[in-house]
Amino acid sequence: MKTFLLEFLICPACLPEERPLQSFKLEVQKQDIISGQLTCKACSRAYPIREGIAFLTAAKQFHHVAPSKYETASVLSSYLWSHYGDLLKDPDASDAYHQWAALLKPEGGLAIDIGAAVGRFSFELARKSDRVIGVDSSYAFVKAARDLLLTGKAEIDLAVEGILTRKETIILPKEWPRNNVEFIVGDALALPFRQSSFTTLTSLNLIDKVPKPLQHLAELNRIAKYDRAQLLFSDPFSWSTEVAEEQDWLGGTHEGSHAGRGMDNLKTLLQDHGNHLKPAWQIDQQGQVWWKIRTHCNHFELIRSCYIKADRNS
Numbered sequence: 001m002k003t004f005l006l007e008f009l010i011c012p013a014c015l016p017e018e019r020p021l022q023s024f025k026l027e028v029q030k031q032d033i034i035s036g037q038l039t040c041k042a043c044s045r046a047y048p049i050r051e052g053i054a055f056l057t058a059a060k061q062f063h064h065v066a067p068s069k070y071e072t073a074s075v076l077s078s079y080l081w082s083h084y085g086d087l088l089k090d091p092d093a094s095d096a097y098h099q100w101a102a103l104l105k106p107e108g109g110l111a112i113d114i115g116a117a118v119g120r121f122s123f124e125l126a127r128k129s130d131r132v133i134g135v136d137s138s139y140a141f142v143k144a145a146r147d148l149l150l151t152g153k154a155e156i157d158l159a160v161e162g163i164l165t166r167k168e169t170i171i172l173p174k175e176w177p178r179n180n181v182e183f184i185v186g187d188a189l190a191l192p193f194r195q196s197s198f199t200t201l202t203s204l205n206l207i208d209k210v211p212k213p214l215q216h217l218a219e220l221n222r223i224a225k226y227d228r229a230q231l232l233f234s235d236p237f238s239w240s241t242e243v244a245e246e247q248d249w250l251g252g253t254h255e256g257s258h259a260g261r262g263m264d265n266l267k268t269l270l271q272d273h274g275n276h277l278k279p280a281w282q283i284d285q286q287g288q289v290w291w292k293i294r295t296h297c298n299h300f301e302l303i304r305s306c307y308i309k310a311d312r313n314s
């Protein structure tokens, strides 16, 4: 974990209190913390850093109804293709990440990609922000993203058919900045960062994958700069009881405080009509991006991800 993160970190288990973390036995090489521990004096919780990866989740905050599929080799391969298929010059690759990136303006400051998976959008953000942090709850995804960050390349076993696979090598373009990016294991429902830290925030295809969608929004809102920030939010709103209880969905129901369509509810929440997310955001743009995930050479998932770009200026 790069040392620049240290000043922004807090204990995720103590939220809503923001308590600092103390460093313990850090082994640092060229501003990268390879191993050590971050501890909270208030709750005595310890967060390890192993082989450069920081684990900043408060385990008690996880309430997944089903175990995570994001740790399996086949899903890792699918996401590597989804994120970097264009670099493999695959004619089937989608340009979703370019489309999303074009919606954000260069803003400087700190950016966060929440639910970063294997990191593509964090690298896109690195060209628009001073520093970028990609956060994901999957160790396998964070490890793959960090390996790409360190080496600039990754081997991928692409499923062809049945158990047949084809090896490909993803090589990141030389001009993509990598020094200003970092990936950590963290929870979108208890982000280990100080309030009002981030100028650019993204949540792509995540809100329907967390057990408490409103808490994800509240967390995102807490760490966004109060006076000046931009937010890119995109999702297909595939609500499922395997992930979250129906009463916690932010759309897709007939009754309850978030009945109706997810996009309408999200806009209402961001504009602070629900009195949850203060100070209010202004909706700048709205639209959709076709996003693709590959299962094998003849099987793809085509997903309409509906986005909102919102700003906060006061």
Ligand SMILES: C[S@@+](CC[C@H](N)C(=O)[O-])C[C@H]1O[C@@H](n2cnc3c(N)ncnc32)[C@H](O)[C@@H]1O
Pocket: 070, 114, 115, 116, 117, 118, 135, 136, 137, 138, 141, 186, 187, 188, 189, 203, 204, 205, 206, 209, 210
């Ligand atoms: C559908 S994928 C989207 C990945 C990426 N944002 C994109 O659009 O390509 C959802 C991602 O969210 C991550 N995730 C799920 N629950 C999470 C949580 N509570 N905190 C952080 N990340 C989470 C998964 O590991 C996975 O990488």
